[in-house]
Ligand SMILES: [Zn+2]
């Protein structure tokens with residue numbers, strides 16, 4: 001019998017996963033995780049999220065529709081096990097750095113009591129629940145809420161250090177995020193080897209000298225919200241980066257620059273005005289014709 005040669009690649013992986021030709025328990029875990037990911041998200045739809053506002057293709061008309069209808073765009077949310085694994089890894093990395101800062105007493109923020117359900121602010125690791133006196137084992141760090149109610153913006157920073165007047169952002173850096181956000185940076189480190197073209201990770205990590213641009217825009221907006229709406233002095237943001245391929249780490253500082261966020265704040269104010277007047281704004285991405293995101297809402301309305 002002629003052995004069948006099957007070419008590798010993502011298609012084959014997906015097929016094997018679906019066919020469960022691999023270990024059945026492994027397949028069941030993947031199925032479980034993908035089913036969980038398919039459930040409706042508990043992400044609030046009545047506020048503007050800084051993470052969406054800082055994207056180059058943030059459509060004001062789509063934001064208007066979403067706040068008005070309070071539903072997510074109808075686009076099909078496709079995901080893969082790898083993508084979900086990256087998200088989960090990101091959450092775990094947050095918890096790790098936050099736990100270290102907590103042990104040092106250098107972490108301020110909201111704390112949630114799992115015994116009485118209350119959430120309270122504390123400038124350092126609390127000795128007990130402020131409301132019911134439950135011990136620290138019942139308390140979970142609930143990060144740093146950053147809300148501008150009049151502008152309907154709501155977000156959360158990963159941490160705050162009162163001694164440093166600094167917000168804290170924790171990031172994981174993997175090849176996936178670089179490929180997506182800074183393909184030209186990644187491409188510079190791709191070298192030809194006998195196994196094909198692969199990135200030189202040692203040189204890449206050595207030359208990684210500042211946070212990714214979307215992360216900078218997002219933290220500038222966070223600092224704006226902290227200083228103007230939360231009475232939380234934020235002079236700078238400290239970034240902790242975990243490099244996934246090697247587990248090496250780096251830290252960066254981004255100083256507060258108010259002018260960075262002013263156009264976004266003005267846009268949010270304009271969207272709120274439009275909501276009050278019940279008059280949709282123009283699509284700022286593709287004018288009268290509309291962009292993919294706001295057109296989806298138009299479709300939904302039909
Ligand atoms: Zn309590």
Ligand SMILES: [Zn+2]
Nearest residue numbers: 059283291294
């Ligand atoms: Zn649009």
